[in-house]
Amino acid sequence: MPLPGWNPLAPVLQTVAAFSRHLLIAPDAGPDDHRLRPLLSLSLSPPPPPSPPPEIAKEKDAKAAPLTKEEVGRATWMLLHTIAAQFPDEPTRQQKRDAKELMHIISRLYPCKECAEHFKEVLKANPVQAGSQAEFSQWLCYVHNVVNRSLGKPIFPCQRVTARWGKLDCPERSCDLEGTSDIMAS
Ligand SMILES: Cc1cc2nc3c(=O)[nH]c(=O)nc-3n(C[C@H](O)[C@H](O)[C@H](O)COP(=O)(O)OP(=O)(O)OC[C@H]3O[C@@H](n4cnc5c(N)ncnc54)[C@H](O)[C@@H]3O)c2cc1C
Numbered sequence: 001m002p003l004p005g006w007n008p009l010a011p012v013l014q015t016v017a018a019f020s021r022h023l024l025i026a027p028d029a030g031p032d033d034h035r036l037r038p039l040l041s042l043s044l045s046p047p048p049p050p051s052p053p054p055e056i057a058k059e060k061d062a063k064a065a066p067l068t069k070e071e072v073g074r075a076t077w078m079l080l081h082t083i084a085a086q087f088p089d090e091p092t093r094q095q096k097r098d099a100k101e102l103m104h105i106i107s108r109l110y111p112c113k114e115c116a117e118h119f120k121e122v123l124k125a126n127p128v129q130a131g132s133q134a135e136f137s138q139w140l141c142y143v144h145n146v147v148n149r150s151l152g153k154p155i156f157p158c159q160r161v162t163a164r165w166g167k168l169d170c171p172e173r174s175c176d177l178e179g180t181s182d183i184m185a186s
Contacts, residue, residue: 069112076106077144081165084137088179091130095179099130122146137161 067075083102088095107123110116122143129139141158148155156164168175 069115072111073115076110080106080140081137081144081161082168084133084140085162085165085167086175086177087130087133087136088177089133090179091132091136092180095177096130099136100128103128118150119147137165 107120130136141161
């Protein structure tokens with residue numbers, strides 16, 4: 001007759017635990033080697049987080065690789081067109097100044113010298129127009145097309161700019177910038 005509380009699997013579990021502790025660790029492991037952890041643990045405490053396998057670590061490094069000129073270009077246009085889409089319909093004087101200044105800063109600091117030099121010329125020939133959201137996004141579409149043309153890329157139809165770069169999907173328009181309805185603030 002088994003004793004109360006006696007688990008008929010106890011001898012089996014003890015054997016497996018001993019096997020795990022003493023036999024399944026790597027024989028060539030150093031004292032700090034993570035492989036010193038038993039490969040099979042019967043402990044009830046949660047196991048420590050595993051270190052990433054080498055192939056995942058390599059993938060992470062690959063993501064830190066330098067960007068190409070094309071990737072930086074796409075990311076920059078995405079930011080600029082999104083800024084233009086979110087630009088207030090009636091911007092303040094400061095917002096108009098900021099839009100102009102932003103484009104000029106890009107023409108000086110853009111991380112591709114030939115692109116920056118070319119964009120300075122584009123701005124000289126096409127001064128920034130940021131009197132309203134519609135004006136700014138149409139102007140940006142136009143200068144993007146000037147760059148597209150110089151690179152032999154297709155011209156984008158600017159009547160479709162709002163469909164391509166709409167306002168951000170934020171609940172209750174919480175991403176909208178405040179502008180002004182003060183006509184003196186132009
Ligand atoms: C200010 C600036 C200057 C640059 N100058 C140079 C340069 O001198 N030499 C160089 O090699 N590269 C330059 N680039 C990068 C280049 O413009 C492209 O970004 C890059 O070649 C990748 O092109 P893409 O075909 O993926 O589309 P991108 O031109 O990056 O466009 C991204 C997306 O925007 C949409 N789009 C395209 N045209 C318009 C438009 N007119 N209006 C609205 N949306 C549009 C399309 O959906 C497109 O897929 C410049 C980038 C910037 C931001």
